[in-house]
Amino acid sequence: MPRPRSEKAQQAVLAAMRRAVADGGYEAVTIEGLAAEADVSKQTIYRWWPSKAAILGEALLEGEIPGEPLELPPTGDLAGDLRAWFRAAHAHLARPENIALARALIAVTATDPDLGAALNRRFARQTVAWVSDRIESARETGQVRADADAAAIADQIVAITSYAALLGRPLDDAHADAFVEVLLHGIAAG
Structure with a gap:
């Protein structure tokens, strides 16, 4: 014992x-x-x-989470806001120490599901809230369909960013722009 x-x-x-x-x-x-x-x-x-x-x-x-949180003010342009978020995430993950930290968190998640779930809630909460707010605002202004699932979209953004970190190659502008275009094509109103 x-x-x-x-x-x-x-x-x-x-x-x-x-x-x-x-x-x-x-x-x-x-x-x-x-x-x-x-x-x-x-x-x-x-x-x-x-x-x-x-x-x-x-x-x-x-304790405290190292690094600066991504706090981007809304502009009313969902595509622009998402592109700005990906650019900020790219800049953050372009630093080797942040990639190493992200990979370590992925390793923890893979080896200890309970701790991983708690870390995911803590780390992803801000991104999920940010994306959800942007989707809700865009829904209110008619930019996206009424049935667009903000939580599912937020999960996809967290997933694509985590995958890029796992591979050690943060999303560059071209990949981020392509992802935003495909995403918005799928949820656009009209």
């Missing part, structure tokens, strides 16, 4: 992970470095977490 976690040691490891990711990016994080920073043994860390990705997942659930 595993020993119960020491709350103080656990919080020290999670804080060390958040600092390490903020300072050097996820790829630079090592279990040895976390252990030294948190003043615990590597064995203690491995007893509580199966991987550094799992530590990252828990650290992000309990």
Whole structure:
């Protein structure tokens, strides 16, 4: 039977992970470095977490999310807003440390479904809300069909961005523009 976690040691490891990711990016994080920073043994860390990705997942659930959130004001032009969002996401994911972080979160999601679901709710919530608001506004102004499912559209945008991160090649402008065109063709009113 595993020993119960020491709350103080656990919080020290999670804080060390958040600092390490903020300072050097996820790829630079090592279990040895976390252990030294948190003043615990590597064995203690491995007893509580199966991987550094799992530590990252828990650290992000309990702390601040690194990076700037994508906050783009609505313009009233759905196509323009979606293109602007993809360009901002591309710029964010073009930085190697952000791609590494996104891939780590995908790894956590694949290995720990409960933690992955919680991380998805936390990370995707802002995008889902942003897309849903834009679709609702566009519906009210007659730009999109009344039956356009805002939540499904938001899920697709999260999925395409996650897939690009997983492949390590964020969507460039041409791919983002093509996706927005196909999407809008499918939901356009009239």
